Amino acid sequence: MSYKDTKMYSILSNKCPHCHEGNFFEDNNPYKLKTFAHMNNRCPVCNEDFKRETGFYFGATYVSYALTVAFGVGLYILLSVIGNMDTVPFLITFSILLIILLPVFYRLARLTWINMFVGYKKTNKAN
Numbered sequence: 128m129s130y131k132d133t134k135m136y137s138i139l140s141n142k143c144p145h146c147h148e149g150n151f152f153e154d155n156n157p158y159k160l161k162t163f164a165h166m167n168n169r170c171p172v173c174n175e176d177f178k179r180e181t182g183f184y185f186g187a188t189y190v191s192y193a194l195t196v197a198f199g200v201g202l203y204i205l206l207s208v209i210g211n212m213d214t215v216p217f218l219i220t221f222s223i224l225l226i227i228l229l230p231v232f233y234r235l236a237r238l239t240w241i242n243m244f245v246g247y248k249k250t251n252k253a254n
């Protein structure tokens with residue numbers, strides 16, 4: 128099994144969870160702020176339905192929360208425990224980084240969420 132066959136590949140490379148070929152978000156760059164949240168309705172390669180049912184992505188907020196907590200704990204250990212940073216500067220740094228990383232977390236949360244429900248199926252382009 129190569130890296131391209133893993134869910135990690137789909138999540139980190141903005142790929143369809145079903146075929147790992149088509150883009151999930153329209154543009155690969157999360158920092159094109161006007162379009163960072165624009166998803167394709169369907170996979171351009173295998174036609175997998177990305178929108179699914181109404182409210183499907185509500186669950187992605189839990190993933191987003193988990194990512195934020197994990198990031199916060201990691202940053203805290205790095206800056207405060209190892210780096211001896213005080214609480215207030217730490218919280219300011221954490222807040223700024225969260226804002227900067229928002230488009231990335233938003234995408235990781237949605238891609239992780241849909242990958243929990245859609246399995247990978249290797250295709251020969253046509254499906």
Ligand SMILES: [Zn+2]
Nearest residue numbers: 143146170173
């Ligand atoms: Zn696909």
